Amino acid sequence: MKTILLATDFSASAKDAARYGFDLACRIKAKVIIINAMIITAEVPQPGFAAWPGGEFDSLLQDYVNELQDFKTELESGLAPDAYHPPVQCINEAGRLTDVISKAVAENNADLVVIGTHMGGLMSSLLVGNHAGQLIDATTGPLLIVKPGTVFKPVKKIAFATDFNNPEKDLAIIYSLIPFAKLLNAEILLAHVTDQQEEEEQDRLQKTLAEYLVELSNRADYPHIYYRLIHNARTEAGLVWLCEHGQVDMLAMAHHSRNIFAEYFGHSHTKNMNKLSALPLLVFPLTVD
Known part of the structure; x- marks a missing residue:
């Protein structure tokens, strides 16, 4: 297992799952990809919802890019100097979570996807909701679902x-x-x-x-x-x-x-x-x- 993909929307539960996946990657010496999928406006089921002006949409995307980088730094800062430091890549794309993850898995040959049981935190009106069930149906490879508050411990x-x-x-x-x-x-x-x-x-x-x-x-x-x-x-x-x-x-x-x-x-x-x-x-x- 060489690459683990961590899906997050920056909610507390999603971050818990990503931390678990990150510690798992350190344990088995795998590469890490942290990914966020932001729903596009056409998918928001709100009558009369206006499309985002281009500049505002680009600004919003950049906010998520910054959030990903901050979370990457947070994860890496918890590692001891002599510990394994996995290569970490960040991906932020607009679209349905299942589509974004499927694309990232295929393009990066990811061996495992890690998600939390609840997705719907920061700017939740623009983010994909709780899609664990859909990801269970859509996954083409191993999918690890982690409950909120779960802390990694050796898997015996x-x-x-x-x-x-x-x-x-x-x-x-x-x-x-x-x-x-x-x-x-x-x-x-x-x-x-x-x-x-x-x-x-x-x-x-x-x-x-x-x-x-x-x-x-x-x-x-x-x-x-x-x-x-x-x-x-x-x-x-x-x-x-x-x-x-x-x-x-x-x-x-x-x-x-x-x-x-x-x-x-x-x-x-x-x-x-x-x-x-x-x-x-x-x-x-x-x-x-």
Whole structure:
């Protein structure tokens, strides 16, 4: 992992997430890109809203450029002289957050995007609002969502929640997760929530998980991978219990974007856990054939 992109609108929660991402970058010796997306006037849903005069708009953009530089200085000032000082680049663009981030990821080969759970602080009428859900759907690579007030600490255990509906795709995500875990020297815990109480069904699940570990040990040189069955009738409740009692530092989940009918009539475990868990949530996009 070479480049981490930190999205901020300079709100307190966004700055908390960026600080976490910056400390993470220092830990794994990655480059940092701090990015701010300012909504353009045509996107502001206010009847009769007049376009910004060119000079005022340019002045506003410059204000954000200055804000980015000040925040960059703030982040760097907290580093010890002998600590790793990551290269830091600042990007400020007008447009939708999802579009600006997608462009920056593609142009800079960013390996990870870090955002806060709430975006909407400074000059909030001109900034993108809370877009965590949209970014979860739109992301084409790993997305780390950090709750307000979260302070970085060494990540010793990452729980990857799986339902075994797409075993091959889950394996592909785990293979993507392993290099990240290696950089942090963290364990990977494969977690499956089940309401099955019958011994025969439990044995089947245990066998499935054991086969996973055999496959992983054969193809990946990383022995620190374990599994755990969590008995609960509700997936989210089981994962919340794991996050609170399983000595887990980060929760990883696979997510596939859904159409409008799925949004109305279904639900997303990933989005629900983003609301329920206090842990940093690492989201991997799951392509659907």
